[in-house]
Amino acid sequence: MSVLSYLIPISLVLGTAGLLFFVFTVRTNQYDDPEGDAQRILNKDYDDRPKP
Amino acid sequence: MTAEFRPAISACPACVVAPSAEDMASRALPQTTRIALSVPGVHCGACISTLERGLAQVPGVNDVRVNLTLKRVMIDAAPHVRSEDITAAAHRLGYEAYELDAGTLMATTQDKAGRDLLMRLAVAGFASMNVMLLSVSVWSGADGATRDLFHWISAAIAFPAIAFSGQPFLANAMVAWRTKRLNMDVPIVMAIVLALATSLSETIQSGHHAYFDAALTLVFFLLAGRYLDYRTRAIARSAAQELAALEVPRAVRLTDGQEQTVSVSELRVGDLILVRPGGRMPVDGEIVTGTSEIDRSLLTGESRPVFAAPGQVVSAGEVNLTGPLTLRAIAVGQDTSLHRIADLVAIAESGRSRYTSLADMAARLYAPMVHLFAAVAFAGWYFATQDARLSLNIAAAVLIITCPCALALAVPAVTTAASGRLFKRGLLIKDATALERLAQVDTVVFDKTGTLTAGVPEVGDLSHLGTRDLTLALALATASAHPLSAALRQALMARGITPAVVDDIHEVPGFGTEGQWQGRRVRLGRAQWVGADATSATAAWLSVVGEPPVEITFTDRLRPGAAEAVAALKASGRQVIMMSGDSTGAVEDLAKRLGIAQWLAEALPGDKAARITALQNQGKRVLMVGDGLNDTAALTCAHASISPASALDAARVASDIVLLGTDLSPIAEAIHTAEMATRRIKQNFALAKVYNLVAVPLAVAGLCSPLIAALAMSSSSIIVSLNALRLR
Numbered sequence: 001m002s003v004l005s006y007l008i009p010i011s012l013v014l015g016t017a018g019l020l021f022f023v024f025t026v027r028t029n030q031y032d033d034p035e036g037d038a039q040r041i042l043n044k045d046y047d048d049r050p051k052p
Numbered sequence: 053m054t055a056e057f058r059p060a061i062s063a064c065p066a067c068v069v070a071p072s073a074e075d076m077a078s079r080a081l082p083q084t085t086r087i088a089l090s091v092p093g094v095h096c097g098a099c100i101s102t103l104e105r106g107l108a109q110v111p112g113v114n115d116v117r118v119n120l121t122l123k124r125v126m127i128d129a130a131p132h133v134r135s136e137d138i139t140a141a142a143h144r145l146g147y148e149a150y151e152l153d154a155g156t157l158m159a160t161t162q163d164k165a166g167r168d169l170l171m172r173l174a175v176a177g178f179a180s181m182n183v184m185l186l187s188v189s190v191w192s193g194a195d196g197a198t199r200d201l202f203h204w205i206s207a208a209i210a211f212p213a214i215a216f217s218g219q220p221f222l223a224n225a226m227v228a229w230r231t232k233r234l235n236m237d238v239p240i241v242m243a244i245v246l247a248l249a250t251s252l253s254e255t256i257q258s259g260h261h262a263y264f265d266a267a268l269t270l271v272f273f274l275l276a277g278r279y280l281d282y283r284t285r286a287i288a289r290s291a292a293q294e295l296a297a298l299e300v301p302r303a304v305r306l307t308d309g310q311e312q313t314v315s316v317s318e319l320r321v322g323d324l325i326l327v328r329p330g331g332r333m334p335v336d337g338e339i340v341t342g343t344s345e346i347d348r349s350l351l352t353g354e355s356r357p358v359f360a361a362p363g364q365v366v367s368a369g370e371v372n373l374t375g376p377l378t379l380r381a382i383a384v385g386q387d388t389s390l391h392r393i394a395d396l397v398a399i400a401e402s403g404r405s406r407y408t409s410l411a412d413m414a415a416r417l418y419a420p421m422v423h424l425f426a427a428v429a430f431a432g433w434y435f436a437t438q439d440a441r442l443s444l445n446i447a448a449a450v451l452i453i454t455c456p457c458a459l460a461l462a463v464p465a466v467t468t469a470a471s472g473r474l475f476k477r478g479l480l481i482k483d484a485t486a487l488e489r490l491a492q493v494d495t496v497v498f499d500k501t502g503t504l505t506a507g508v509p510e511v512g513d514l515s516h517l518g519t520r521d522l523t524l525a526l527a528l529a530t531a532s533a534h535p536l537s538a539a540l541r542q543a544l545m546a547r548g549i550t551p552a553v554v555d556d557i558h559e560v561p562g563f564g565t566e567g568q569w570q571g572r573r574v575r576l577g578r579a580q581w582v583g584a585d586a587t588s589a590t591a592a593w594l595s596v597v598g599e600p601p602v603e604i605t606f607t608d609r610l611r612p613g614a615a616e617a618v619a620a621l622k623a624s625g626r627q628v629i630m631m632s633g634d635s636t637g638a639v640e641d642l643a644k645r646l647g648i649a650q651w652l653a654e655a656l657p658g659d660k661a662a663r664i665t666a667l668q669n670q671g672k673r674v675l676m677v678g679d680g681l682n683d684t685a686a687l688t689c690a691h692a693s694i695s696p697a698s699a700l701d702a703a704r705v706a707s708d709i710v711l712l713g714t715d716l717s718p719i720a721e722a723i724h725t726a727e728m729a730t731r732r733i734k735q736n737f738a739l740a741k742v743y744n745l746v747a748v749p750l751a752v753a754g755l756c757s758p759l760i761a762a763l764a765m766s767s768s769s770i771i772v773s774l775n776a777l778r779l780r
Contacts, residue, residue, distance in 0.1 A: 004198070008205060012182065019178040026170055036120030039097030045105075 087127040088152040092478045092712030106145040172217040173275040179213030180268035187265040191759045203255040206264040236415045239422040243451035250448040266452045266761045273457045273769045281464035284471045303334040325379045327372045336388045337379030343562030344375035349501045356590045375561020409485040411463040422454045429752045446754045453751040458768040462736035465776035470729035478713040486708035489692040490726035492673045499678035500632035505608035511543040512605035523552035528565045528576035531557040573597045613717030618646045620720030661685035736772045743768040
């Protein structure tokens with residue numbers, strides 16, 4: 001059972017990393033237009049060059 | 053963009069340090085303006101490309117960004133770009149566009165409350181998953197020191213997580229406590245607190261059962277419901293309120309012959325105000341100079357333009373059509389007739405204030421039951437066993453099980469799904485209970501002008517006019533911006549008529565256009581002006597000197613989908629009534645065209661509201677569809693109300709549902725969706741009830757382990773959400 005002393009902290013750290021990443025996505029307005037973003041990725045307009 | 057040449061190294065160092073006055077001035081001016089438009093027509097990836105590319109070509113526009121979820125366009129442009137240019141460009145691309153008020157928009161983009169809820173939801177989700185993992189190992193047989201360790205870790209995660217995530221419930225429960233009223237949040241907070249407390253004491257005494265996972269999942273599901281609810285309402289609220297006000301914010305004041313653009317709030321009684329053709333009257337006033345025609349359709353429902361001459365009194369909100377008018381203000385701000393109608397709205401008792409939503413009814417029945425069950429379970433077990441620890445554990449289990457988890461999701465999940473479906477069809481639900489009320493509707497009352505009709509005239513029969521007359525009419529109509537002229541021009545151009553050569557064409561504001569054709573005077577305009585007898589129809593008259601004048605009649609063009617909407621409503625067995633402030637002839641004509649058997653003409657705003665109240669007193673549930681200021685009182689007192697996006701601000705505020713496009717046909721479908729949504733809500737309540745019937749006896753009997761609690765709670769919440777999703 002001593003393996004638990006590694007596994008539990010590791011799982012908690014990984015989980016916290018996920019949570020912090022989610023907080024980052026919320027802070028940077030990535031949920032403002034989910035439908036639009038889903039459509040934009042299929043769009044070929046800026047495949048070859050970045051948006052001016 | 054003008055490139056500025058600036059020397060990098062200056063001869064005098066002070067010049068570099070002290071910015072030039074010019075530089076300061078350019079900095080003080082806003083470099084860009086942000087324009088926001090509501091574009092109900094965007095629905096796919098191709099629309100995004102078309103709009104973004106098309107609008108970027110408007111001169112002065114720097115950046116265009118389409119938001120497909122909210123069906124909006126945000127534009128970053130040079131200060132001189134006007135929103136009208138952009139809406140016109142969007143129209144040319146084939147999209148309807150309405151300006152949104154950028155000021156209120158700023159408040160919602162930094163949507164703090166929504167983000168806050170999402171953050172709490174994320175923390176609750178994270179914590180509940182971790183604790184659930186630990187709990188699974190406890191359920192599958194961990195015991196002794198391992199179980200205690202897992203319980204302690206769970207406690208270490210659960211306490212801070214709930215302290216952060218549970219705040220919305222805690223705040224609401226405190227309010228309810230202070231006002232001595234029971235709401236859904238009181239049993240929620242009690243369940244959470246009791247679960248945490250008993251679990252902690254069990255952990256300290258190294259007991260078998262801890263409910264940390266249940267408390268966290270509870271918070272997670274409840275927050276999910278709350279977030280869905282918030283999101284639906286936020287989208288609707290922002291889109292409905294931000295549609296820029298139609299009431300003019302600025303006016304041109306004449307002081308000593310000088311034109312000065314001022315805010316309407318600065319106008320005082322006695323000020324002289326210039327209203328250009330196409331402009332809306334900012335105040336109630338008396339015409340001092342100028343003749344014109346005015347369109348009062350939004351205020352009174354009259355479809356025919358009214359002649360305006362010096363001495364006549366006009367009301368705020370009316371539109372000046374042909375010639376410039378100078379007004380002397382009689383009433384400003386709160387005293388204008390616009391605001392007096394708003395007072396009428398305040399008096400009309402709102403149909404929705406008397407309505408109790410299904411969720412409230414459920415909560416009122418449910419909340420006391422939960423406490424009662426828990427208390428009975430505690431008392432019963434305590435008397436039977438004299439064991440306070442066991443009884444408290446069971447009471448906690450009962451509270452957790454009965455906690456309105458599925459119930460909290462039952463309504464928001466359905467309204468979110470239904471609003472999403474209706475939003476795709478161009479309907480915006482503003483009020484949380486609007487769907488439920490819409491579903492009960494059995495009578496639909498339509499306003500005429502601007503609602504069933506587009507408010508745009510259409511040329512009637514032209515067969516009695518000869519080719520010569522048609523060419524003359526076209527030539528004269530081209531010289532005027534009057535709506536009747538515009539309609540006539542459009543119709544004649546479509547027929548391939550070429551205009552006759554008419555010299556010296558000029559518009560006589562308020563009367564018509566006049567010119568010389570082969571040395572003879574020709575006129576197109578009002579009946580009295582050309583020497584004809586006025587008839588009841590909306591008409592323009594064409595006269596050539598020495599010949600009797602000819603009448604050109606106009607009908608109000610139907611709004612797209614109006615006929616379909618009326619037919620579908622009638623087919624579904626609902627009574628359709630038309631009420632209008634317009635003349636009897638025009639109303640009767642339209643009623644015949646649409647097959648509406650019951651109609652009321654020349655109705656005053658008070659009449660409409662009174663008639664609707666009378667219908668409701670007979671036990672009818674009335675849906676009012678209207679756009680004008682004269683409809684606002686009726687919209688308020690009806691059981692449910694819809695107004696188109698083109699409606700006056702006051703009307704949109706008064707109604708529960710806003711129609712984003714011009715098409716009326718989604719109305720019938722909206723009622724159908726509302727009925728389905730209500731059915732789903734009731735089903736969800738039934739599901740929650742069944743689940744309680746099964747789980748509560750188990751909990752009271754003391755057979756409910758944390759495993760059963762977790763399973764029951766999650767499965768009922770998921771079933772309820774899935775049932776709601778069937779609506780999409």
